Amino acid sequence: MLTSRVPAHGRERGATRGDSLSLITNILINLAAFALLAVGGGLGSAWYMIEAGSRLSTRSSGPWMTWSAAGRPDADPYTRAHTVRNALLPLASTLEITYQAKADSRGGRLQAGCEYAIVMEGLDGGTWWSLAAFDGQGGLIHNTAERYAFSSDSVMREPDGRAIITLARDARPGNWLPIGGSKVNLVLTVQDAAWAAAVHEGGAKALPPIQRLACR
Amino acid sequence: MPTLPKWLSEVGWRTVIGALLLGGIIHITATLAVPLVSSGPAFTKLRDTLPANRMVVLPPLAPGKQPLPYLPPDALYAMCRYDISVDSLTVTAAMAHAGWTLSLHTPQGDNFYVMPAQESRRGDISLTVVPSAERLGEFATTPRRVSAQETLVASPSWEGLVVVRAPLKGLAWRAEAETALRRATCTPVKRQ
Structure with a gap:
């Protein structure tokens, strides 16, 4: 060999x-x-x-998600980093809870090409709330009506006390909240100390579902 | 069953354990470092537009004219960037309706004091912002009332923000809310 x-x-x-x-x-x-x-x-x-959060620092209810210790001086490091990195200025979550939704109740990403309905109920009795629509970066969505949000003070109610808010690109009767661009983020702010305490202690609070009505 | 790439079998368990340990250290360090090194906190964005120790009523929020992202747009805001390294600060504001708030924030966004308007507590409120005990090296200074109308609030940082938020019920209420907001003040006072 x-x-x-x-x-x-x-x-x-x-x-x-x-x-x-x-x-x-x-x-x-x-x-x-x-x-x-x-x-x-x-x-x-x-x-x-x-950025996304976890069960350690956030609470979810349907499509809504909140950083449960946002704004608090004793917040966990993830919440503090999230607040600073995104240039947020939240009120302490002992008083006010800020929920964000990027998807509808069926899990589809919120899009300006679709129409959605949100029925606000069970948030009254002295609770101040505000529902606002933003683009993917937290900017206001340009619209000729110059309408960017509804609150418990400004929304029109049904005879039974509910408020139905419709999100669509084009005008709709009633509480029409214009959306546009591509991606849409909804922010629901609830100012109620008892509500905030319940959320902080891990209690589940029912929030209004986001129903997709139609898409182009 | 999917087979692992051959090169993966070359990776020793000591490498994996070591990498996980170092990864954990990097994870913790990065998380804690973000508030210290981030260039985009709300305070940094507002520092150039707000003069020190003066209350400024911001114009109504509009697309492209938002001082900060995700601020509730159905409200008017008055803000004061404070610096109490020399003098303390007296803040007065009217809490006209439910939903109105007066809040104090550190440069990192921590909301260390908030006063909401309530049915039973409306009208003008006044508070004095002083450095905290850690800053002054003195006895603890906790928020306390010094008179029926005035409260002493210890700030954990030399600088910070005072924010008065006035939710709008509608366009018809804008002038009334703006008038009430313009009464808000932010005035340096000699430290005793």
Whole structure:
């Protein structure tokens, strides 16, 4: 055989070179995996917890989500980072709870091309609330009616006390809240200390569903 | 059953454990560092537009004219950027209707004091903002009433924001709300 004619010291040199190459490859793979897991995992998980939130720092009710310790000086680090990173100025959640919805009650992303209905009920009895529509970056949506929100003071009510708010690009009768652009974020602010206390203690509060009526 | 790539079998368990530990440290460090290094807190955005220790009534919010994202748009706002490194600050405001609030925030957005208007508590309110005990190195200064109309509030930071929010019932109430907001003041007073 050809290999049998190769001197012994030559075979050893070849084997050593192969082992070295294998060792270097192994080290490089481990270094890459280490960096990916440590840096990617560490920063990625931090970004997710600060931007999207988790059960540690948020409470959800249907499509509505709130940072339960927002504005409080004793808020958890994720909530504080979320507030600072997004340039928010929330009132302490001991008084006022701010909910945000990016999807309707069936889970579809809120879009300006669709029409939605929200029936506000069960939020009265001294509770002040406000429902506003924003674009994906928290900016107001331009509309000729110059209408950007309804509150418990400004909304028109049905004879039974409910208030039906319709979100659509084009004018609708009643409480029409114009939407536009592409993505829509809804913000529901509820000012009620008893409500806020219940949310902070983990109590579930029923919030109005967001019903998708039609899409273009 | 899907097979793992061959190179993955080269990754040792020590590497995984080490990476998870370092990843945890990076996660905690990044989370805690965001409030310290972020360039976009509300206070930074408002610093250039608000003079120190003076109440400013902001124009009604409109698309492209929002001082901050996600501010409730059906309200008028008066804001005062305070700096109590030299003098304390007296704040007065009218709490005209339900939903009106007077709030104090640190540069990081912490709302350390808020006074809402209530059915049983309307009219002018007055408070004095002083540095907290940690800032002055003195005995603890907790929020307390110094008279029937005035409250002493300890600020955990030298700088911060006073925000008076006046929800609008409708266009017809805008002038009335604006008049009430313009009565809000933010005045430095010599520290005793």
